[in-house]
Amino acid sequence: MDLGGTNLKWVVLERDASSPRVLDTGQVPTDTSRGERSVVEQMIDVARGAYRDLGRMESVGVGVPGLYDPVAGTTRFMPNVPGNWAGVPVADEVSAAVHAPARLINDARAFTLAEHRLGAGRGVQSMLGITLGTGVGGGLILGGSLYMGHDGTAGEFGHLTILPDGPPCTCGNRGCLEALARADAIVAACGHATVEISVQAARDGDRRAQQGLTEVGQYLGIGVANAIALLSVDRVVVGGGVAAAGEMLLAPLRAELRRRVFITDLDAVDVVCAELGIWAGAIGAALHGTGAAPSVG
Template identity: 35%
Template sequence: MEVVVGVDLGGTKISAALVDESGNIVADVRCHTQVEKGREFVIEQLTKTVGELFERAEGLGKRVLAIGIGSPGIIDPDSGVVVKAAVNLPQWEGISLKRIFEERFNVVAFADNDVNVMALGESLFGVAKGLKNVIFIAIGTGIGGGIVVDGKLYHGSTFTAGEIGHMTILPEGPKCACGNYGCLEALASGPSIARRAKEYIAKGVATSLSELVDDEITCEHVAKAASKGDALCRRLLEEAGRYIGVAVASLMNVLNPDCVVIGGGVAQAGEILLTPIRHEVALRAISPAPVLQSLLRENAGEIGAAALAFSKLAEKD
């Protein structure tokens, strides 16, 4: 049987897997990204990880057809070149991820932005399976997005399409990492939710979070407390959900998708976050589409990268 290798290159870890044409993981390898040792070292880590998977494939009697890579930053999908590196992988600008793998492993390789490939993964193998027009939003440390139109990723003219986290939601809102004010990311990312929690605690609002040290409060703490009924934490997630819902409704009005998939760590909060998103969509979207929780979750990166490889191979046929 035939498989592809899907690689998720991240600032903290590299996850790679052999994935079959139904999107099942046949084997996987993970390692900690040692960014501090420099780019060449990380490239060695990447090729060693993928090399291990080629050996595993041989042992299993499976042929590797292609390699797909999801990377942070802005990626030219044709050349596989990192056009603009992400802050957590600063030395990657100008290198072709595609070429590194093709030269080393002698199979075709394809590279794209990590959240873009997750969008493709959800539409090929995940909760949006079989749907052609899909918007994926990853809500975690930041907020990223990917747009699938007619079964293919939409990149825009300079490959930056899908930066949903930097849609302005509140023009006078809090400052965003990008330098602007009131971006969705500054209102609804994990760190933004945690920051709001700390602000309320400082004002003396009662919450079970107060038992924790202020500095250590994360969005996971907020989500956990909310699931146990903490009123402030529920309110914080509902507030974030409303902002996300405003953005999602606008996206629906512009792109008229089949569905919108919400993923990333913050999405693990589930219905507490999804209900206010759906509420805003019902109020604001001209043609409301389903808002679904990601199915691929922690494997979204590798399976998404594999989806990129499979869809590119299908384009060539």
């Protein structure tokens, strides 16, 4: 499952000796009418529905848009889903409903895992995954597997400081990439109602929208340049709804890399769009649920 502030998506993944296959997909609008309770009940309903259809289920993975405790299987902080998410035992509740182990993972780490295994990152040893949407997320593949850090928070690309005295971020810091490149920030920079309208306006020649997207692309480029300096990844995979802006963001991002990266050969670093579309997060959560990826460390 892939929990978002707008939709709850799921996939049913079959694993055999070769490659995982997607058997089924679905989504419903996230029900936050009773805060975290209605959301958890909805996740239980979805898991039970899949369990009934399949007859048995090996494991469940749940991607959450925020921070969680990987050992306890509880949520900690989710700024974009209404409710009091501190200490909610999501993994235990889902697990009990379908008689199978359940594990949590951050949604952007799930995206990164899926794109590495089955999408635009296939075959590389190191990769930075970036999700652009309501927030800015990230994940890291190092040495061919997902790197989690000690508590599952490694790869939080959106919380690199880009402007020392920049706008406040939901995490408590100022000038984070997320505060500069989240959908709300793009909309404000471009002067239009939505990111989609901003991108279309920029394509139609609107100077303010063009400048807004260029500026956001430059901020993203500064973040990626810092990540390359630290990790020298083989590939950068950009996904999420806002990534539909394509070259309007990626061209200034790449130009910024050429201005800032001299310590390694940029020709060896691919910056590409994601391949798995809207199901990447749920696919990655399912892969994580199987225990194929470490929960910590």
